[in-house]
Amino acid sequence: MQLTDDIKCSGCGVTIQTEYKEKEGFIPKHVVLKHDENEPIYCQRCFRIRNYQEYASNDLASEDYIKVISQINTKDSLIVLIVDIFDFSGSFLPNIKRLTGQNDVILAANKVDLLPSSVNKEKILSWVNELCQDEGLQVLDSILISSKKNIYIDELLELIKKYKNNRDVYIVGSSNVGKSKLVNQIIRRLSGVEKDVLTVSYAPNTTLNFVGFPLEDGTTIYDTPGVLNKHQYLRYLTKTSLKQSIPQKEIKAQIYQLDPEQTLFIGGLARFDFLAGDKCGKSNVVLYFSNNLSIHRTKLENADKLFEEKRYTLLTPPYSPNEALPRFVKTDFHMRGTGKFDIVISGLGFISVRAPFHIVVHAPVMVGVYLRKAII
Ligand SMILES: Nc1nc2c(ncn2[C@@H]2O[C@H](COP(=O)(O)OP(=O)(O)OP(=O)(O)O)[C@@H](O)[C@H]2O)c(=O)[nH]1
Ligand SMILES: [Mg+2]
Missing domain, CATH: 3.40.50.300 (P-loop containing nucleotide triphosphate hydrolases)
Known part of the structure; x- marks a missing residue:
């Protein structure tokens, strides 16, 4: 293959270059020259993703x-x-x-x-x-x-x-x-x-x-x-956590019957507090998250301590403070009346719950947390 300015990577579309190893589009010169023009050509980054399942995120502003x-x-x-x-x-x-x-x-x-x-x-x-x-x-x-x-x-x-x-x-x-x-x-x-x-x-x-x-x-x-x-959870997860948090297969709905003043942790990624309140008795909730995420139930009064002590060990992912998530903030959902709703954490999953309920969600600031009519 002739070395010209307009060779594009067949995998990601980036312009191929042979000068800067650390920059996008790199392929060693001898590889380009040896390459059969009729075959797809892959930059080093694509080659590594395709052959070694390497994680190569690229921050496109x-x-x-x-x-x-x-x-x-x-x-x-x-x-x-x-x-x-x-x-x-x-x-x-x-x-x-x-x-x-x-x-x-x-x-x-x-x-x-x-x-x-x-x-x-x-x-x-x-x-x-x-x-x-x-x-x-x-x-x-x-x-x-x-x-x-x-x-x-x-x-x-x-x-x-x-x-x-x-x-x-x-x-x-x-x-x-x-x-x-x-x-x-x-x-x-x-x-x-x-x-x-x-x-x-x-x-x-x-x-x-x-x-x-x-x-x-x-x-x-x-x-x-x-x-x-900005409001998708994926944006804040690093390699180790990402694979576990993104659902790969058909999601198995998980059903919980919760008493007031109980908390559910979605790994260490988010937390739902089920509060007592006017007419909010037991809640039947259905969770739709990656099957690889573990769910922990605890009493609300113990939840802060558990999060502080067991984050990165029992409540995972994330697995270490190096995978820094933005600070957590609370979003309060207080529904009276009737009807079935989903509380969604953008990109991570959702819970489905019947009104009336009073639920406080803890999730990283920036990540979208919202209420919709139940879809399932
Ligand atoms: N479960 C499931 N996963 C999918 C499906 N389509 C794609 N994926 C997965 O989603 C991830 C992203 O797929 P890509 O095709 O690279 O997504 P893209 O939209 O091209 O992403 P960018 O190139 O970053 O813009 C990969 O892990 C895919 O295996 C699907 O239909 N179902
Ligand atoms: Mg793509």
């Missing part, structure tokens, strides 16, 4: 992200906006209208394999549509998919075909929602290449630039970079 991604609004194209169904609000790109301009948008809510299989998918989809409306985003169509488990990918491709009108397609969304995994599934269908071409990783900011692939009709489909929003 949100201004840089906006600069890159807003190139799309000048192009007449079809946007496929990807959100993570497990963290819809957290992974919904703020300013999406500004980024996509007047372009048509299809919404694909990914990672549907994480939801318990008993969940009513129609209900989830109508909830997704409501949220889009709340966000002021008009979409042509919406669909639930799983890029990892290959669920409804053909149906999404049908939608893309239906709406693309000979335009290029951009797969857009926050970091870690599964854009590259989706594009790999699409490439697999088009080219028959089994191996993932694009680099996929649980670490944030894996894709660094646009990476385009030709479609059958002569247009191009682009994978794009993502950013983590």
Whole structure:
């Protein structure tokens, strides 16, 4: 392969360079020169993620992200906006209208394999549509998919075909929602290449630039970079904790019957205090978190002491003070009346509980903690 300025990494889109080992896009010169032009070429970072599952997070500042991604609004194209169904609000790109301009948008809510299989998918989809409306985003169509488990990918491709009108397609969304995994599934269908071409990783900011692939009709489909929003828990977790905290498989709902004045710890990452209060008796709560996170129940009066003494040992992750989380703050939810609600910690999971209740959530400042009507 000739060494030119415009060789791009096939895995993340970064420009290849052979000078600076510590900088993005590095490949030793002799490797580039020996490389077969018809084969994908991977920068050192992608090579390590792909072959050694190395954790290589890259902090893409949100201004840089906006600069890159807003190139799309000048192009007449079809946007496929990807959100993570497990963290819809957290992974919904703020300013999406500004980024996509007047372009048509299809919404694909990914990672549907994480939801318990008993969940009513129609209900989830109508909830997704409501949220889009709340966000002021008009979409042509919406669909639930799983890029990892290959669920409804053909149906999404049908939608893309239906709406693309000979335009290029951009797969857009926050970091870690599964854009590259989706594009790999699409490439697999088009080219028959089994191996993932694009680099996929649980670490944030894996894709660094646009990476385009030709479609059958002569247009191009682009994978794009993502950013983590400030209110997503993932942004504050380091390698050790991240793998355990992000759900990897179908979530097993965990049911607890709690007396007033009891506390539940979600590892050392968050805490729910169930307070007594007018008419708040026993609470039946259902927890939806990564199956790898351990839950500890204690009396509210012992909770502060337990957290102080057992954080990093019993209450994990995080595993050491080196994995510094922002300080914890409390959010108070006092619901009277009736109805079933979810209290969500953005990116980590949620509990489902019936009103009336009085619950105080402790979670790192910045991380989004909010109440919604129950989705399950
Ligand atoms: N459970 C589940 N995990 C998924 C799915 N799709 C992707 N993932 C996982 O989510 C993580 C992120 O996937 P990527 O495809 O790298 O996400 P991305 O949106 O391209 O991320 P950036 O390149 O950082 O913007 C990886 O650990 C994937 O294995 C899915 O459908 N279900
Ligand atoms: Mg990616």
